[in-house]
Amino acid sequence: MKKVLGVALGILTAIGGFVDMGDLVANAETGARFDMNLAWVVVVGVIGIVVYAEMSGRVAALCGRPVFDLVRERLGARFGLANLAASFFINSLTLTAELAGVALALSLLTSVNYLFLIPGVALLVWLVCWRMPFETMERIFGLLGLCLVVFAVAVWKIGPDWSELLSDTAHPHVPATDNGFTYAYYGIGLFGAAMTPYEVFFFSSGAVEDGWTAKDLGVNKANVLIGFPLGALLSLAIMTSAHFVLAPRDISVDQLSQMALPVASVLGRVGLAVVLIGIFAATFGAALETALSAGYVMAQYFGWPWGKAHAPREATRFHAVVLLAIIGAAVFGMSGVDPVQVTEYSIVLSAAALPLTYFPILVIANDRNYMGDEHVNGRFVNAIASVYLVILVLVALATIPLIIITKGGQ
């Protein structure tokens, strides 16, 4: 049982990172709009996040240094600061989206306007950051997030022709109704959602919080190899269900409630209840990840004490940043911005910032002074990681022009 719970960090990171507001929206949207023609991006994304999250966890376990510490150290103070500004901004947008997502899930249950629920949600998120032990948090929200498996059940219940579905997925094409730009824009959104930087900020800091050492390298592997593919599978299930239920009816996803529609239409009220619990847990988990990440990146750049393993009064600046980030995001969320749109921007922009975060991880994972001779990257990992670094740079360069050309995916 302890072994099973040992992968809770990976499951929470992956559920919170892979089926958070960003992916819920991106996957449902792309499934409804492009059928299965963008599913391959999720597969490309999951391999990338597995490779880089494993490296970040390994570095954290061996020398106790989390990702943003490495970012500052390898990129230097100036580029590190630029990355801090970009990451903090994107992270705040994501936090706003997640708070709104939790509130929306609750408003579907209670029929109270979600804007009224945001302050309460923000307070709950802060309370967990302030008082709940890291391990408890991992377990509760990681495991509750597994409710999203109902999307897979719904797909199975629809009973698609699996071989046709598989061949559709394996032979993607740009739909005739679309110019290539919107297709690329949504592709980048999906990729950004799969590899959002806060996943490695949170995962590596979590590894330090959980006190991983060289003995836990196996746990690290299990975490990334179980957690992220599971997250990706859920993403694909969401996309597939949208493809079957929403696309034929020409429903485009601009509200969270539409995302739950496929499950509700196939599995009825029980399905809907389970899916709402799952959405609640996943977005709440992601809200925790991003709220804590705000503190992690800031504290790690400046070298402050951080983490839930200390009493708040021993890591005061860290907790102050977390608190301010939550308040800021709640206020922005209550200003009436469209949460789905905030989500879209946050994932697409994070695609633009990816190389600055992932490059230092790759460099350190090859540094014998940090890793020892035994645990530096092997050739195979380096080969894949290098290919991904090239992809990340290309994606980053394409992002801003694509936002402008497609007017934000219109």
Place this chain on the structure above:
Amino acid sequence: MNQRRITGRPLHATLDLLDRQLRDRNGVLCGNVDDLELTRDDETGQIYVTAILAGSGALAYRLGGRRLGRWLHEADRRLHEGRRNHGRIPMELTTSIGPAIDLAIDAHDQSTHDLERWTRVHVIDHIPGGSHRAGK
């Protein structure tokens, strides 16, 4: 000058020192290596790293905001006249250099911890539950 034999691995100041995490004698994180103080030995012409500089003043100075850097440093010096080292940590006080740099100092005596203390007194201590570890 006595020829000292170099033992262990040679260190590269920008790669192995700059921007590394600092830890005090109890393992408390206490800033980053924001800049280094270099001193030239007049007799030999050798340049030595004589101190680690930590704190927002040193960081701003290195990042190019010379005026901001000097101002922050000056403000810090006036606030704590003669009391502390203003983020200057002599190299003699480093006990090990690795992924983090360990120092034979107490974080709480450092001016880099002032903001930490200020936040504790003015923010954290006003919120219930801040003095215990989560779950304790």
